[in-house]
Amino acid sequence: MARKIFVVDDDSTYQLILKHSIKKADPEIVIEPYKNGALAAEKLKSIVNTPEELPAVILLDINMPVMDGWQFLDNFDILAPELGDKIAIYMISSSLDLRDKDKALNNPNVRDYMCKPLTIEQLQTIVN
Amino acid sequence: MTKGISRKLIITYFIIIVATVLSGGFCLYVLGVNLRANARMRDETLPSMEHIKEMRTLMLEVKKLSNTWVYIANNKDQERLRTAINTDYTQLDSQLQQQALRWTSKQDAKQYTQIANENNRIIDSVKKVMALLSAPESYADDSLVDRAAELNTGIGKLVNANDKLLTRLIETKEQRLAEEQQIVRSLLDSLYLVVLFSILTVILFSYISLRFAKKNIVDPLRTLNNTILKIAVGEVVTINEISRADEIGQMHNAVSKMIGGITEKMNFAEQIGKGNYDADFRLLSENDKLGIALLTMRSDLKRSNEILIEQDRRLLDAQKLARIGNYFYNIDTGEFQSSTTLDDILGIDKSYPKTNVKWQDHILPEFHNLVAEKATTAIKERSKFSASYRIKPYKGGKECWVNTIGEYNYNEHGRAISMFGTMQDVTESKMLEIELNNSYKIAREQNNRLLNFSYIVSHNLRMHTVNIQGLLTLLDDAETEEEKTEFMNFLRVSSNQLDETLHQLNEVVAMKNSLNVSITPIALRKSIDHAIDLLKTNIDDKNAVIHNNVPADLIVNYNAGYMDSILLNFLSNAIKYSRPDRQPIVKVNCFKEHPDAENSKWILKISDNGLGIDLEKNAEKLFGMYKTFHGNKDAKGIGLFMTKYQVEAMDGSIEVESKVGEGTTFKISIK
Structure with missing residues (x-):
């Protein structure tokens, strides 16, 4: 079964770049793009009881309209008991703000915080 | 001390003594005289007179017996005669002779000598008669009898003559006795007078000295005594000086x-x-x-x-310099004591009644609760009262900030009855503090803006460059022409986005640089109508209604460009973030914040029935740059950031009330 990655980012350009980059790293991976946290959270809720549908990784942008990364993490917290150890969340931001990084790493559900652009090595790490 | 009281008393005493001694001496003298007179009468006068009278009687008896002898001789008479002559007479005569020697009157004695001589001649004659007729037979002899008769006649004459002398002597003697008694009586009379006089004198002088002592000693002493007694208990009684030398x-x-x-x-x-x-x-x-x-x-x-005065002056000077005053306040009576500097701070002068003062009168109403709470706590905890608040001067003038500290005095029931302490005018430092706070606030806001800027640089600008970088890498690895074209298109989009972001940043920087903005009177209702006109397309698209309830005559002083921008931003947002399931209705109104105050701020209120904003989550970000909440296509996230900046540049502020799904109300304060 192919592994699945959620890319939550309102920037369609970056979505495109990521899609191609990940494909390069591992062509088997299925990428599901979401425009904001709310859409991703809705999807997660709908598939929470079907583990085969769950993504292995969520790449989460911070700054998004409607529901930003932080709000998504709050929502994810509510689902965490079921999903916490099954899904690796990576915060991906163009912000170099250290406060954002600290805040992200203090969240137990966040595997790592990475700045755009992601290198091939970083992508390899995430995919594996 | 010319005439002392003692001398006066001594004189009086002396007079009394003299009177007593004189009368006593006189008494003794009179008594002596009396005694001597009585003795003489008893021892001399009365016996002499008795003897003289006896002698007279004896001589008359002798004459009678001599006659009897001659003419009717009998033995008995003869015998008697012999006895009378030889015994009685001799005895009587010698006694009289002796007494006569002691008589005071020599004339009387001489007279008696004459009488005695006569008596002797009489006795001699009688003896001759007796001798002539000594025998009974001699009576027979006539010659003898005749001779005897002749002698007898002579005796009779002599006795008679001598009897007259004796009688006269007796009379003389009686007269002398009477005289002597008279003298004694008159002396006694004088004695009565003297004694009476003495008694009167003693009484009089005693009385005088008593009166004198009372008037001059006792009364003045009593007066003095009373005065001194009053002085002793602290009274002061005035007495006049008198001209008495004693x-x-x-x-x-x-x-x-x-x-x-x-x-x-x-x-x-x-x-x-x-x-x-x-x-x-x-x-x-x-x-x-x-x-x-x-x-x-x-x-x-x-x-x-x-x-003390010097210290007080220094203290007052120090108080004046430090603008610090001290006070005492009686909580029960409202009595208030304050130092000069405090009077100055409170703006009170001499006309201010420092009785029944109510602390509320001086403290601005908005601080009443604070002061009351602090006081209650201080009393409850028996701690120091300390508070910072604003006061209004009694006679008007500038309100000022004061720091007041105080300590309470408690009565035996533990109730606070008064307090004392200091009050310092800290307006200057408070103003500095406020200014400092404002500066801090401004600095913080500016810092926030700077952060926003850095956020833009670190996020938005970087976002585009990262994308361009990524796209270029993809382009290098592109295998098909379709891919290349797709990447190129995205590259174009990213390039355009970068350009737009730079334009917006430029706009913000340009706005920040326009420090001096002109302020002109603006008819607010017209400005709103103008904004509605500009947004006509958007309004019509959403079938929205905008109620402009601002009075037509309302004029505010504002920067016209800012006002247009503000109105456009809020109105367009209200329409943009409307709920698709209902007709958007936006109400605009403007009113005074404090309707009664003259210089009150205006509040521009814009409320919609749109999507609303979750303020709990977004309050901090609401006015940040590049924040959008609703995912609209054309949300640029710069509008509210600029609007807020413009409102604040005009000394105003923005308040927001919102409920998700119900709508949002913005209140913009306009100075």
Whole structure:
């Protein structure tokens, strides 16, 4: 079964770049793009009881309209008991703000915080 | 002390003694005279007279017996005659002779000698008769009898003659006795007079001296006594000096002087008590210890007072410099005591009644609760009262900030009855503090803006460059022409986005640089109508309704460009973030924040029934740059950031109330 990655980012350009980059790293991976946290959270809720549908990784942008990364993490917290150890969340931001990084790493559900652009090595790490 | 009381008393006493001695001496003299007169009468006069009378009787008996002898001789008579002559007569005569020697009157004695001589001749004649007729037979002889008869006749004549002398002597003697008795009686009479006189004298002088003593000693002493008793209990009674030279007078005048001295010292002390340290008085003498002590006290007090005044002055100066005053406040009566500087701070002058003062009168109403709470806590915890608040001066003027500290005094029931402490005018430092706070606030806001800027740089600008970088890498690895074209298109989009972001940043920087913005009167209703016109397309698209409820005559002073921008932003947002399931209705109104205040701010209120914003989550970000909440296509996230900046640049502020799904109300304050 192919592994699945959620890319939550309102920037369609970056979505495109990521899609191609990940494909390069591992062509088997299925990428599901979401425009904001709310859409991703809705999807997660709908598939929470079907583990085969769950993504292995969520790449989460911070700054998004409607529901930003932080709000998504709050929502994810509510689902965490079921999903916490099954899904690796990576915060991906163009912000170099250290406060954002600290805040992200203090969240137990966040595997790592990475700045755009992601290198091939970083992508390899995430995919594996 | 020319006429002392003692001398007067001595004189009186002397007079009484003299009167007594004189009358007593006279009494003794009279008694002596009387005794001597009585003795003489008893021992001499009365016996002599008795003897003279006996002699007269004897001589008359002898004459009779001689006659009998001659003519009717009998033995019995003869015998009697013999006895009379030989015994009685001799005895009587010798007694009389002796007595006569002691008689006072020599004339009487001489007279008696004459009588005695006559008597002797009579006795001799009788003896001759007896001798002639000695025998009974001799009677027979006539010659003898005749001779005897002749002798007898002669005896009769002699006795008669001598009897007259004797009678006269007796009369003389009786007269002398009467005279003597007369003398004694008159002496006794004088004695009565003298004794009476003496008694009267003693009574009179005793009375006089009593009166004198009462008037001149007892009464003045009593008066003095009363005065001194009053002085002893601290009363001051004025008595006038009198012109008496004696001890009482001196004592009286001394007391009067003493009282005068006391009165003068009392007045002096009173003056000192009132703080008049230049008061003076005359020392009673150089030994006036009290007076000297008082004068010393005065100079000591004066010196202490000068030091006190100096210290007080320095304290007041210090208070004035520090704008700090002290107070005492009686909570029950409202009595209030304050130092000059405090009066100055409170703006009170002499006309201000410092009784029944209510603290609320001086403190601005908005601080009443604070002060009351602090006071309650301080009393409850028995701690110091300390509060910072604003006061309004009594007679108007600038309100000022004060720091007040105080301590409470408690009565035996533990209730706070009064407080004392200091109040400092800290307006200047408070103003500085406020200014500092404002500066801090401004600095913080500017810092926030700077952060926003850095956020833009670190996020938005970087976002585009990262994308371009990524796209370029993809382009390098592109295998098909379709891919290349797709990447190129995205590259174009990213390039355009970068350009737009730079334009927006430029806009913000340009706005930040326009420090001096012109302010003009604006008819607000017209401005709103103009904004509605500009947004006509958007309004029509959403079928929205905008109610402009701002009065037509309302004019505000504002920067016209800012106002247009603000109105456009809020109105367009209200329409943009409307709920698709209902007709958007936006209400615009403007009113005074405090309807009664003259210089009140205006509140521009814009409320919609749109999507609403979750303020709990977004309050911080609401006015940040590049924040959008609703995912609209054309949300650029710069509008509210600029709007807020413009409102604040005009000394205003923005308040927001919102509920998700119900709508949002913005209140913009306009100065």
